[in-house]
Amino acid sequence: MDIRELDGRALAVVDKLVGTVTPADLHRPTPCAGWTLSDLLQHQISENRGFAVAVREGAATDWHSGSIGHDPYRSYAESVTTVLDAFAEDMLERQVTLREFGTFPGIVAVGMHLIDTVAHGWDIAKSLGLPYEQDEDVVAAALWGAQQIPADPAGRRERGTFDVVVPVVENASALDRFLGVLGRSPGWTPSSLS
Numbered sequence: 001m002d003i004r005e006l007d008g009r010a011l012a013v014v015d016k017l018v019g020t021v022t023p024a025d026l027h028r029p030t031p032c033a034g035w036t037l038s039d040l041l042q043h044q045i046s047e048n049r050g051f052a053v054a055v056r057e058g059a060a061t062d063w064h065s066g067s068i069g070h071d072p073y074r075s076y077a078e079s080v081t082t083v084l085d086a087f088a089e090d091m092l093e094r095q096v097t098l099r100e101f102g103t104f105p106g107i108v109a110v111g112m113h114l115i116d117t118v119a120h121g122w123d124i125a126k127s128l129g130l131p132y133e134q135d136e137d138v139v140a141a142a143l144w145g146a147q148q149i150p151a152d153p154a155g156r157r158e159r160g161t162f163d164v165v166v167p168v169v170e171n172a173s174a175l176d177r178f179l180g181v182l183g184r185s186p187g188w189t190p191s192s193l194s
Contacts, residue, residue: 004087007113007114007117013121013133015077017121017130018076026038028190029127031126041068042067045067046062046066047066047078047116052079055086055091055094058094058095080182083113092166093147111141114142118181121173126190139175140174143178144167149162166185179181
C-alpha cells in the first residue's frame with residue numbers, strides 16, 4: 001500500500017478532531033509539555049507547510065511560521081490540502097531534507113509525516129477529551145516508523161525532538177506502543193499535570 005494513502009487517512013481522522021475545536025478550547029493543555037492546543041495546532045500547520053515545501057523544493061527553511069489566524073480549522077485544513085497536494089506529485093524517490101533530521105527519499109519523508117500526524121492527532125484528541133480512532137494499518141505503519149528512531153535517552157534529550165521512551169505493558173495496543181516509543185504516556189490526561 002502507498003504510504004501516502006495511509007497518511008491521507010490519518011489526516012482525515014485528525015481533521016474531524018480539529019473541526020470540533022472552539023475558541024474556548026485553544027487554551028487547553030496538551031500532552032506536549034508546555035504547549036496549549038493553540039500551540040499544537042500552530043505546530044501542525046507549520047509542519048504541514050514545511051513538509052510540502054521540502055518535498056517540492058528539496059528543503060524548507062521555515063518550519064515555524066504557521067498561524068492559526070482567526071479561523072483555526074480553516075488554517076489547518078488549508079495546510080492539509082497543501083501537504084496532500086505536494087505528496088500527490090511524483091516525489092517518492094526525490095531527496096528531501098527535513099529539518100535537523102537529515103536528507104531522505106520522499107517515501108521516508110511521507111512516513112515521517114505520518115508519524116507526526118498520528119502522534120499529534122492523539123495529542124489533540126487527548127486535549128479535547130475525545131476518542132482517537134486511527135485505522136489499525138495506519139497505526140501499524142506509524143509504529144514501524146517510530147521504532148526506527150534512535151532511542152538513546154541522551155541523544156533524544158540533546159536533539160530535543162522526542163522524549164525518552166516510556167515503557168508500556170507487554171500486551172499494550174499498537175497505538176500505546178507507538179506512543180511509548182515516542183516518549184508519551186498513553187494514560188495522559190489534563191489532570192496528569194496537577
